[in-house]
Amino acid sequence: MNKRIHPIKAYENLDFLHSDDARTIRVLSEYQEPLTRLKKHRVNNTVLFFGSARADAEDTGSSLTRYYWEAEELAFQLAQWAIQLKPKGKNFVICTGGGGGIMEAANRGAERAGAKSIGMNISLPTEQYPNRHISPELAFEFHYFFMRKFWLVNKARAIVAFPGGFGTLDEVFEVLTLVQTEKIDRDDICVILYGKQYWREIINFDALVKHKAIHPQDLQLFKYCSDPHEAFTRLKSRLLPHLKTDFRD
Numbered sequence: 001m002n003k004r005i006h007p008i009k010a011y012e013n014l015d016f017l018h019s020d021d022a023r024t025i026r027v028l029s030e031y032q033e034p035l036t037r038l039k040k041h042r043v044n045n046t047v048l049f050f051g052s053a054r055a056d057a058e059d060t061g062s063s064l065t066r067y068y069w070e071a072e073e074l075a076f077q078l079a080q081w082a083i084q085l086k087p088k089g090k091n092f093v094i095c096t097g098g099g100g101g102i103m104e105a106a107n108r109g110a111e112r113a114g115a116k117s118i119g120m121n122i123s124l125p126t127e128q129y130p131n132r133h134i135s136p137e138l139a140f141e142f143h144y145f146f147m148r149k150f151w152l153v154n155k156a157r158a159i160v161a162f163p164g165g166f167g168t169l170d171e172v173f174e175v176l177t178l179v180q181t182e183k184i185d186r187d188d189i190c191v192i193l194y195g196k197q198y199w200r201e202i203i204n205f206d207a208l209v210k211h212k213a214i215h216p217q218d219l220q221l222f223k224y225c226s227d228p229h230e231a232f233t234r235l236k237s238r239l240l241p242h243l244k245t246d247f248r249d
Helices: 020-040 064-085 102-112 145-154 166-180 196-202 205-210 216-221 228-242
Strands: 046-050 093-096 117-122 139-142 156-161 190-194 223-225
Touching: 020 139, 020 145, 046 064, 046 102, 046 166, 064 093, 064 102, 064 190, 064 228, 093 102, 102 117, 117 145, 139 145, 145 156, 145 166, 156 166, 156 228, 166 190, 166 216, 190 228, 196 223, 205 216, 223 228
Parallel strands: 046 093, 046 156, 093 117, 117 139, 156 190, 190 223
Antiparallel strands: none
16 A cells, blocks of 8 residues: 655745755845835834943943933934824834844833834844834844844934944944945935944044045044934934835835
């Protein structure tokens, strides 16, 4: 008597999907699934917050605690303003890397305003858990750093970089490089380095100009802000030209 064979369909073969040979499929999945979900929830564009995951809301002994609460307030003001615009779809949605610290603060501010917000988390050996203030339907988990970076920036019309460490510096310089090389149009994105004293201490941009490593006009790729209201006022004027009345890919 012949035995019936029930082969596994390729898209249900988990051993294959987790193999080296299927890496391309996994990468494509991390492109297509976020695209589909953002389209489903009608997210037109975002305001992206960078900053330290180590900023603690309650640590009065840390200089980063101040920035936690200022990020929360700025995200609140932006989200509250964006809700009132009432176009088709969601514009200027608060977006973060999904973790704690400044990321948590920004998602928390959006939640306080009654707005949806995005968290794009990354799986790490030392697990980084999504913070509880992200809207569940807009919580993403990435395996590949480069796909996460793509989606963090893809719909961003403004980037606010709060004080942070290696990860924040990596993200800030990648964005500035994309704008400097015109892979992102300078008119399409506003970059704010929040906390002028911190950033001027950490990075000597003037020295880069002095040594002719960058052009003097490259200093116009970003602006410093050190107060939530100041940052909010600057962002509003830069964001309004990008207000969309319908969803586009």
